[in-house]
Amino acid sequence: MLVAQKKFNPGYRIRWEKRLVSTPLINFSIPVISIIMTLLAGGAVIAAMGFDPIFIFQGMFTSAFLSFTGLMETTVKAIPLILAGLGVALAFKMLLWNIGAEGQLHMGAFAASGVALALPDAPAYIVLPTMILAGMVAGALWASLPAIPKAYLGVNEIITSLLLNYVAIFWIDYLVFGPWRDPAALGFPITKAFGQAARLPMFGDTRVHTGLLIAIAAAIALYIILYHSKWGCEIRVIGESQGAARYAGMNIRRNIILVMMLSGALAGLAGMVEISAIHARLQAGFSPGFGYTAIIIASLARMHPGWVILVSFLMSGLLVGGFSMQIHGLPVATVQMLQGAILFFLLGGNILTRYRLTIRRKKVA
Amino acid sequence: MSQETFLVMRNITKMFPGIVANDQVEFLAHAGEIHALLGENGAGKSTLMNILTGLYRPDEGEVYIQGQLVNFHSPREAVDAGIGMVHQNFRLVESLTVTGNITLGAKNEGFWWRPRIAAKKVAALSKEYGMDVDPEAKVWQLSVGEQQRVEIMKMLYRGAQILILDEPTAVLTPQEVKELFSSLRKLADSGKTVIFITHKLHEVMAFADRITVLRGGRSIAVIKKEETDIKELAHLMVGKEISHLVNKTAADPGEIILRLEAVSALNDKGLPALHEVSFSIREGEILGFAGVAGNGQRELSEVITGLRSVSSGKIFVNEKDATSANARQIIDAGVGHIPEDRKGMGLVSNMTVIDNTILKSYRSPEVCPGFFLNHRKIRQHAQHLVDTFDIQTCSLDSPVKLMSGGNLQRLLLAREISANPKIIVAVYPVRGLDVAATEEIHQMLVEQRNNGAGILLISEDLDEIFKLADRIAVLYEGRIMSILPIENADLDRIGLMMAGIDGKEVAANGASSAKEV
Numbered sequence: 110m111l112v113a114q115k116k117f118n119p120g121y122r123i124r125w126e127k128r129l130v131s132t133p134l135i136n137f138s139i140p141v142i143s144i145i146m147t148l149l150a151g152g153a154v155i156a157a158m159g160f161d162p163i164f165i166f167q168g169m170f171t172s173a174f175l176s177f178t179g180l181m182e183t184t185v186k187a188i189p190l191i192l193a194g195l196g197v198a199l200a201f202k203m204l205l206w207n208i209g210a211e212g213q214l215h216m217g218a219f220a221a222s223g224v225a226l227a228l229p230d231a232p233a234y235i236v237l238p239t240m241i242l243a244g245m246v247a248g249a250l251w252a253s254l255p256a257i258p259k260a261y262l263g264v265n266e267i268i269t270s271l272l273l274n275y276v277a278i279f280w281i282d283y284l285v286f287g288p289w290r291d292p293a294a295l296g297f298p299i300t301k302a303f304g305q306a307a308r309l310p311m312f313g314d315t316r317v318h319t320g321l322l323i324a325i326a327a328a329i330a331l332y333i334i335l336y337h338s339k340w341g342c343e344i345r346v347i348g349e350s351q352g353a354a355r356y357a358g359m360n361i362r363r364n365i366i367l368v369m370m371l372s373g374a375l376a377g378l379a380g381m382v383e384i385s386a387i388h389a390r391l392q393a394g395f396s397p398g399f400g401y402t403a404i405i406i407a408s409l410a411r412m413h414p415g416w417v418i419l420v421s422f423l424m425s426g427l428l429v430g431g432f433s434m435q436i437h438g439l440p441v442a443t444v445q446m447l448q449g450a451i452l453f454f455l456l457g458g459n460i461l462t463r464y465r466l467t468i469r470r471k472k473v474a
Numbered sequence: 475m476s477q478e479t480f481l482v483m484r485n486i487t488k489m490f491p492g493i494v495a496n497d498q499v500e501f502l503a504h505a506g507e508i509h510a511l512l513g514e515n516g517a518g519k520s521t522l523m524n525i526l527t528g529l530y531r532p533d534e535g536e537v538y539i540q541g542q543l544v545n546f547h548s549p550r551e552a553v554d555a556g557i558g559m560v561h562q563n564f565r566l567v568e569s570l571t572v573t574g575n576i577t578l579g580a581k582n583e584g585f586w587w588r589p590r591i592a593a594k595k596v597a598a599l600s601k602e603y604g605m606d607v608d609p610e611a612k613v614w615q616l617s618v619g620e621q622q623r624v625e626i627m628k629m630l631y632r633g634a635q636i637l638i639l640d641e642p643t644a645v646l647t648p649q650e651v652k653e654l655f656s657s658l659r660k661l662a663d664s665g666k667t668v669i670f671i672t673h674k675l676h677e678v679m680a681f682a683d684r685i686t687v688l689r690g691g692r693s694i695a696v697i698k699k700e701e702t703d704i705k706e707l708a709h710l711m712v713g714k715e716i717s718h719l720v721n722k723t724a725a726d727p728g729e730i731i732l733r734l735e736a737v738s739a740l741n742d743k744g745l746p747a748l749h750e751v752s753f754s755i756r757e758g759e760i761l762g763f764a765g766v767a768g769n770g771q772r773e774l775s776e777v778i779t780g781l782r783s784v785s786s787g788k789i790f791v792n793e794k795d796a797t798s799a800n801a802r803q804i805i806d807a808g809v810g811h812i813p814e815d816r817k818g819m820g821l822v823s824n825m826t827v828i829d830n831t832i833l834k835s836y837r838s839p840e841v842c843p844g845f846f847l848n849h850r851k852i853r854q855h856a857q858h859l860v861d862t863f864d865i866q867t868c869s870l871d872s873p874v875k876l877m878s879g880g881n882l883q884r885l886l887l888a889r890e891i892s893a894n895p896k897i898i899v900a901v902y903p904v905r906g907l908d909v910a911a912t913e914e915i916h917q918m919l920v921e922q923r924n925n926g927a928g929i930l931l932i933s934e935d936l937d938e939i940f941k942l943a944d945r946i947a948v949l950y951e952g953r954i955m956s957i958l959p960i961e962n963a964d965l966d967r968i969g970l971m972m973a974g975i976d977g978k979e980v981a982a983n984g985a986s987s988a989k990e991v
Binding site for chain 1 (some may be wrong): 687733779780781800801806813815818821823825827833834836837841842845846847977
């Protein structure tokens with residue numbers, strides 16, 4: 110169908126035409142083009158701030174991917190992004206707009222910290238699995254708060270899950286400024302350090318930790334669930350067409366709650382992994398918005414677990430590169446701007462999956 | 475009645491990605507005539523009329539009105555040029571009055587809304603063309619036929635000289651159809667051009683002056699009604715002889731397989747939609763439900779298939795109480811369902827042929843023995859269905875939205891039939907299908923009946939009901955007016971019952987078994 114048309118040049122016609130199927134080429138090129146557009150638009154803003162965009166981007170790329178320490182740091186930051194990104198992708202797959210990964214991640218970190226602080230002397234083989242379990246359960250329960258009203262009353266999960274983020278973040282703030290503050294921390298908002306048993310082991314003397322294996326295993330498990338199990342079959346059908354799902358006798362309510370809880374569990378696991386391996390204590394502001402970046406990752410990856418891993422590395426590189434350019438005076442908010450721009454161009458570019466832009470020479474009558 | 479050529483569409487070509495919807499179509503209409511635009515689904519009728527009304531722009535070709543070349547950039551311009559279209563789905567604001575709807579957005583209204591003057595104008599208009607409708611009534615209070623009149627008057631109010639109606643009779647009872655065309659005749663006699671899009675041959679023969687036949691995007695013929703007959707038109711429309719596959723033998727009903735006892739249910743708005751509906755279906759028979767759409771058909775199919783709960787009454791499947799069973803339990807009890815909305819409900823348009831074949835069976839032990847789906851078996855089964863039911867698809871892995879309506883319906887029926895259902899609930903099973911596909915789908919249903927399935931067929935097409943059903947029930951405002959064996963049913967009687975005139979009075983001279991349940 111013709112949506113809009115504009116006279117561009119008397120000899121040409123430009124118009125949008127609806128397309129029946131999106132081609133694989135389009136599906137692949139839209140994320141790529143949106144990243145290129147981000148570099149162009151972001152470069153313009155960086156130039157307007159008085160920096161040389163080429164130098165900045167080059168520096169970001171080099172420091173994130175081309176040096177050993179940079180690559181290790183990119184990998185470290187990618188781990189929670191993969192886990193939270195998988196969680197968001199799973200929910201998005203069923204058209205559940207879980208914007209609450211950040212909150213679920215905080216609650217996961219809270220519960221894992223609680224276990225680590227409560228069991229300071231337990232051996233690793235007890236405390237680590239308990240922390241993982243506690244993190245996942247806490248994330249799942251936090252996600253069930255928007256899921257249950259959504260399933261039974263149709264309450265919009267975008268708003269509830271988003272608002273619960275602030276609740277979770279302030280809850281952590283309360284704990285680390287209040288009852289859980291380490292008296293020896295000289296007033297810093299941090300808890301006591303965890304025991305060595307509560308820390309995920311690192312690979313060699315890098316900061317890359319075994320959370321990477323957990324993340325990759327989670328991606329594989331999610332892929333198998335989505336494409337090779339009957340539960341995945343239900344998730345995909347419900348995401349495509351609630352009418353067909355009802356018709357086929359699928360329980361939509363139960364799936365809304367289960368999928369949202371698994372989504373929250375993955376985000377909670379991201380929180381546990383980050384807090385256990387990197388910080389080894391609960392502290393305020395431990396997440397530079399992993400849960401929000403996860404939304405961009407899931408969208409760029411088109412909800413596919415494999416792509417989530419790849420895109421997580423990319424977004425992590427952006428974070429690491431952005432931090433490293435701070436020494437040149439680049440404001441840290443630049444990274445957030447670039448992230449936002451990617452999502453913006455991606456959502457804008459998605460129109461091309463449904464419509465094609467045609468430019469035709471006008472026929473002379 | 476003047477016979478000047480009022481409208482000329484010359485050499486119209488319109489391409490959509492992958493198909494040529496109109497291929498150098500010629501279309502001429504005179505002032506003062508009722509002109510039928512006849513063709514199967516996909517013949518290009520709607521595209522042609524959408525070009526005329528400014529919704530699409532042609533890739534090639536010209537449109538002349540009264541000899542003037544026109545070039546519409548928007549529907550608004552077409553309305554200003556005197557072209558009005560009544561769409562199949564009415565575009566009315568239900569909460570406004572008739573007058574409000576008719577005058578809404580019309581250009582000849584001033585800035586101020588003066589309801590009394592507007593109501594007077596509307597009343598005058600309704601009198602002039604014999605279209606009886608209360609200008610003060612709210613649209614939601616009106617019957618479908620009355621709403622259609624409002625749509626027509628809306629166009630006349632805007633000064634339409636050419637009135638186009640897209641399948642205007644699809645939602646009407648036979649009596650309402652007669653009224654509609656007597657109004658349209660008055661319009662034509664006053665010098666307006668009436669064009670109606672249809673694929674129903676008997677309507678064309680009864681009401682049109684001239685007929686333009688479209689087939690495969692081309693204009694095939696322009697004929698005067700007096701110079702043709704149904705057979706020739708059918709031949710022109712389809713392009714080949716229609717082979718009648720359906721070969722129905724007398725019913726051999728077995729045990730009662732589906733029984734409803736005084737079932738009442740609400741519609742989506744929470745208003746009563748079914749009132750104490752009782753009937754039963756036996757193995758090996760087709761019970762046809764006639765009725766104008768919106769009289770409880772959807773709710774009836776949904777209470778049986780477990781998609782809607784009953785407010786009172788009982789449902790028995792195979793003599794087991796299934797009143798409060800959910801959709802899944804009903805499927806497991808052997809009820810197949812061919813829903814009204816095949817793309818939004820019966821199939822998942824964005825998913826592949828393979829995925830669609832396991833829409834219901836994905837949880838069965840054969841398809842999914844443990845946690846994992848058996849992809850090899852699923853593919854074999856899908857291939858088997860595609861081969862057996864002659865489904866045209868480019869690949870098993872392409873999304874079903876690329877398939878034609880006929881192939882979609884074949885796939886849907888193939889999936890339902892392959893589950894060996896004891897009961898099939900078929901809702902408008904051939905809506906929008908071409909003649910050949912319709913025949914095939916009918917044949918499939920009759921085969922299932924001959925194999926012992928009990929079939930509940932809901933249709934608004936009486937020809938279809940008379941062709942397939944062993945007994946006919948008529949639904950009106952959620953009540954069963956009467957259930958007649960096919961031998962005792964005739965078109966007029968069913969038509970009256972569809973309009974709410976009591977079946978018992980009508981049937982008094984006929985069937986003693988009219989109330990047989």
